[in-house]
Amino acid sequence: MTDKGNNLDRWYDSYAERTSGLAASEVRALFAVASRPEVVSLAGGMPFVSALPRELIQGAIDRTMEQSGPVALQYGSGQGYPRLREHILEVMALEGIRASVDDIVVTTGSQHALELVAKIFLDPGDVVLAEAPSYVTALVVFKSFQAEVDHVETDEFGLIPESLREHIARLKVAGKRIKFLYTVPTFGNPSGITMTWERRLEVLEIARSNDILVLEDNPYGLLYFDGPPPHAMRSVEEDGVIYLGTFSKTLAPGFRVGWALAPHAIREKLILANEAAVLSPSSFTQMIISEYLSTADWRGQIDTFRGVYRERRDAMLQALGDYLPDLSWTVPNGGFYVWLKLPNNVDSKSMLPRAVTELVAYTPGNYMRLAFCYPTPDFIREGIRRLSTVINGEIELLSTFSQTAPLPIAKPQIGIASPPANLG
């Protein structure tokens, strides 16, 4: 370490190779502006925690402090609070999962489960298969461990098995090590798409026959609007699936409590990685959640959330139909996101500053992710109205400055075919 670094950073030459994978989000600065109250943000996936029964949560906190204060304030186990792990079994049973409390590892949100899985599996140059499009911050994690992400095509039924087979075959011929397949099969982020039951079985069969582990990330599965989605992939395959869950969407992200359910031997490595990373997840927040689940009607509370988000999804779909009738978008049966297809040549990233000027924000990409979870229905409608002004302005601008005919606009449709990999 004899190099003095550059003028701005004395330690510039000291960083690990992997750190170059940790690039700042290009739109982070803009999102700071977008957090002003007058902006309708359709960007962040923030759950509407104001719908939580405050007095029941306060009660769980009070009883935790009263009955177990010194334990809640102390270090806990690296695997997580045993009673909470029993509750987690009850939660997962709603999606058809049967498991042992011994195979659950509680983490600091399911984001940290992603980090731990990546840490124990990924060497530089390893490949992670991921559906296109994928949850962006999962991709950041995989790349931060110097893995290559290979995107598999999807349609309105989820991952396309034939495409998965082709990608695996091509990667094997190229001598690549595929470590796992990452998917959000239910109410995907950002697409809102759900993998059908038949596709789940087929994808699991492909994974099994190719010895590829499946990383099933399921933050939204219980938040369905029009009837329950297919059971979790983990419900039919125990040994080949790591399942990730979280209380961030069904309860509150401020507690930072999620979990991984993993095959026995992998679970043991995850605990060791968890202990190295944080010693133990917060006893305090784990015990509060456990107490809440013991005493409150949490299934009823999740149903309340379903009602809130269903109304907002409907408001968004209605407004899209009213204000942007020529475009197409996905119609999610749950979760937080609608995925809007933009006309060719409209660059949603370069358009974002103008959108913020018009007091509306979204997550840019070749397509555009619109989150309906946080604003009220009225604000959603107003947000889509503002958005239509920006998009239509952009389309007009492009037609004016191009020498060609007006841009072709995609026909309205439900579902999407072969969406692009990078959602920005």
Added chain:
Amino acid sequence: MTDKGNNLDRWYDSYAERTSGLAASEVRALFAVASRPEVVSLAGGMPFVSALPRELIQGAIDRTMEQSGPVALQYGSGQGYPRLREHILEVMALEGIRASVDDIVVTTGSQHALELVAKIFLDPGDVVLAEAPSYVTALVVFKSFQAEVDHVETDEFGLIPESLREHIARLKVAGKRIKFLYTVPTFGNPSGITMTWERRLEVLEIARSNDILVLEDNPYGLLYFDGPPPHAMRSVEEDGVIYLGTFSKTLAPGFRVGWALAPHAIREKLILANEAAVLSPSSFTQMIISEYLSTADWRGQIDTFRGVYRERRDAMLQALGDYLPDLSWTVPNGGFYVWLKLPNNVDSKSMLPRAVTELVAYTPGNYMRLAFCYPTPDFIREGIRRLSTVINGEIELLSTFSQTAPLPIAKPQIGIASPPANLG
């Protein structure tokens, strides 16, 4: 990934190289036994949270929920809650540190700050310099990123500058990349030793002239018994030190809130790594701590802790003098640990099961770490009595079975010279 793994773990061949560095603690199973109430544990560094003013913490929780519930339950910033970062400045000012709130990154305990620093700096084969002995779980983190740890000798005044110079010179000749020097300069874990002010300046000068970053880990600095220790190393060197602090020892580890104070450019990388790992640290626990620091006499509370731990240290030193007068140990001026030197040939690891049978536990090593933070003075005395039975029994056993004369016992002394690197 065509290998099927071994019989016990189908995914055995899939783990990353670094995962082999995450070995399970050999004594973890034994510690589970040692957690029974009849065992006096001198093993774990658990703070005595029962000394906290429960009603003041409850008040901070209630006001947080009442005034800011929806914010506390929501995702927060990847850098940490701004108001808490202001409070952290006040805490660090007690150790002579002046800094900007912009350069603080709040983490999930300071353990996670260690993990993030390791993640952004360590490539396989890089070297971390660390004092001997070092905090064991820091070494686990460094090794989990495939770094080599090179132990620098210490004496009763802390790191020995001449030894540090020699190690650096030798490593440079060998073409090694030294990424940083890790030290717990105040009330070290496990040694209880504090680096003198003169040594701090000399070590900083050596680091500066060799372009080596210093990672100053300071969980115990405010818990002094006989007058304040020297100011933090960070108080004299801004650009070459990453300073780690925590609320786990001065308040409660169950909240999992610590922090890193880092030079500007490094801080930016830490935020990105923090976002990838956990999105944001818990808003809920950060805001509760912030509210507690705003309203409670937290300086007085730390003083209460000082009194509690001083009494326990005194009880341990008294009992050691009474029951093991022929051995030697360190006399810490703060923190949680006394470090007991065992007679040659006494293996504290193989002796541990017998100690647990005698209802006393400790952290084994060539030397033995005795934590006085958690048990009451009476239990400490009883624990040392039991320990003396085990140690004296072991010494007798060794004399009986060896053909030589009785083992030489080290003379009692204050401070230690060149302690061994590995504390188990």
